[in-house]
Amino acid sequence: MKTRLTCPCGEAMKGTDEDELVEKVREHLKENHPGHDYSRDEILFMAF
Known part of the structure; x- marks a missing residue:
């Protein structure tokens, strides 16, 4: 499960699950x- 993503602007986001991460992004x-x-698929593709 992917729960983290760092935006190219430098903002790091973390969710407790994929749904929360997508919402935060x-x-x-x-x-x-x-x-x-x-x-959703594009966001999760960039997440780790």
């Missing part, structure tokens, strides 16, 4: 990178 994108929207 989408919130980060919405707040910090408007117009950048990724699917």
